[in-house]
Amino acid sequence: MPLLLLDLDNTLIDRDAAFRDAAAAFLSAHGLPDTDLPWVTTVDAGGYTPRHEVAAALTDHYGSAVPPIAVRTLLDTGAADRVVLAPATREALDRARMGGWTCVIVTNGRTVQQEAKIRHTGLDRLVQGWAVSEAVGHKKPEPEIFYAAAATGGLPLPGAWVIGDSPHADIAGADALGLPSVWVANGRAWAQDSYRPTHIAADITSAIHHVISTPNRSE
Template sequence: MIRAAIFDLDGTLLNRDESVKMFIDRQYDRLIAQIGHISKEKYMTRFIELDSRGYVWKDKVYQQLVEEFECTAITWEELLQDYISEFKNHCIPFPHLIDMLEELKRNDLLLGMITNGYGQFQMDNILALGVEKYFDLILVSEWEGIKKPDPQIFNKALEKLNVTASESIFIGDHPVNDVLGAQKVGMKGVWKKDFQWGNVDADYIVDDLVELPLIIEKLNKQYSESY
């Protein structure tokens, strides 16, 4: 019986690719007096390349940008601070996010979230999406001192939710950090399809979050039929 659904954040609930595009477009406009010697297209393209879909922290990204584009009117620290304070204003959810969470809550599921990243930054983004009230548990790697795919962070979530691995599913976009990490502790791993990866060995694959309640219903039906 599935009692808990635990989610990743970036690329799963938060459409990070689109959020980054909107943020960097508006950062350029905000700071055009300092960085206007670069074309917007070049600035956006290079940021997205260096960001590597969030796997490179922005101190490195902005240091590289300032050096490459010979920025003298603004420091990388100022650009980083702008990112930290402004990114939350550009958070775009995936379609059907709230509907899906509300349906799971109506079905009495416990909901958790495990996200790698910096604590306050990730919490600001979660608050911006307006989803914190649906979650019984949120673990952010910086605050926990461990990160996915370390089994400890998955086990900590299960322990705090008071459920077993076999009673839980994990939904994420990263084949190793999310799907395999969850499977290794005995959870069902659901892959939120992402164009970056080819075939992923997941228990289930979803294109859209709206599919998730049906998967849980199917699993629970299988469970009840086997007992």
């Protein structure tokens, strides 16, 4: 049974859109200018800025205008409460499973937050498991988290495909392990010279379609 390892944020779900919505609600709730939204999202950096650094930046910027619990709520549950799973993504995962693929999510982040997204969107009913960096003790692109994800699916890692939107975390990680990969471009151009994905897809649905249509393709 073939193994498909899938990134979560901005691959299976649009995490950035959910965070923008949460940040906009945060600003509105505290009477802050909506023109601050680009600054908040820049500080967040697509979730890559450590949570404590984002919290410190927001606290320093807004001071007593925003209670600390509001900042914690935004960072802990803001995006998780708003993420959605597109019907086309759900259908693509269903096709993969019906085709015999074992689908496992491999994601960086905090366990509670990432599992909340997985369960909120119903992904827990569409995949065979997940590996979260906080729980594993290693984060992408480290090989240990990919091995942990394969073990969660009950399959060996060699021969697995990796799908993700991050050149560094997903594609470099797959490349180091000799695994075929699909980069989800999300409107971007590939800019790395030292490694490349096996395939570049416009979005997650076309990425899954490519993999399940060419399961033995290696280049």
